[in-house]
Amino acid sequence: MHTFEEKKFNIPELKGISKKNIEEHLKLYAGYVKHANLIQEHITELSKDSEKYAYELGEINRRFGFEFCGMRNHEYYFSALESGAKNLSDKSELKKAIEKEWGSFDGWLARFKAVALTRGIGWAILSKDTETGRLLTHWVDEQHLGHLVSTTPVLALDMWEHSFVADYQPSGKKKYVEDFFANLNWEVIESNFAKAQ
Numbered sequence: 308m309h310t311f312e313e314k315k316f317n318i319p320e321l322k323g324i325s326k327k328n329i330e331e332h333l334k335l336y337a338g339y340v341k342h343a344n345l346i347q348e349h350i351t352e353l354s355k356d357s358e359k360y361a362y363e364l365g366e367i368n369r370r371f372g373f374e375f376c377g378m379r380n381h382e383y384y385f386s387a388l389e390s391g392a393k394n395l396s397d398k399s400e401l402k403k404a405i406e407k408e409w410g411s412f413d414g415w416l417a418r419f420k421a422v423a424l425t426r427g428i429g430w431a432i433l434s435k436d437t438e439t440g441r442l443l444t445h446w447v448d449e450q451h452l453g454h455l456v457s458t459t460p461v462l463a464l465d466m467w468e469h470s471f472v473a474d475y476q477p478s479g480k481k482k483y484v485e486d487f488f489a490n491l492n493w494e495v496i497e498s499n500f501a502k503a504q
């Protein structure tokens with residue numbers, strides 16, 4: 308049976324976000340990988356008698372989206388913090404696409420940061436619609452509710468409290484968002500954009 312592999316990330320010292328918080332956060336990521344695999348195992352097992360286990364199968368099939376998206380969201384998040392902060396080049400295709408969609412990079416950034424401050428737990432996402440090539444900025448509740456069909460994430464910002472409360476306190480959400488962008492390796496985001504087909 309195929310299993311999902313836990314990825315390893317080489318995250319340097321970050322502005323504002325402590326090493327300890329990243330370590331703890333990576334353990335939560337590992338939990339999503341483990342549970343995405345476990346659910347697949349359970350589905351295989353219960354499917355041997357799908358009539359008897361119809362209710363259980365229904366529940367864990369629903370649950371799979373939560374675990375799988377939790378795994379992938381965190382991979383986008385942590386990989387974007389690898390190798391130190393790097394700016395988005397003015398010549399980059401991603402920058403041009405952002406300017407085309409929202410008029411200016413700063414206009415988009417303000418909009419994305421506002422999405423990140425949505426009340427509740429979830430993710431602020433920049434994704435590319437592979438049907439039209441357009442970029443979209445949107446909110447995902449929990450890990451999975453609000454991912455848009457036919458889009459591929461390009462940038463994912465974790466807005467669950469576990470990602471910032473230890474360093475910033477609940478009231479420091481805004482500062483965490485600022486620091487996330489100060490730490491961001493835009494070369495990774497650019498590469499995500501290029502790969503999103």
Ligand SMILES: [Fe+2]
Nearest residue numbers: 335465467470
């Ligand atoms: Fe998280």
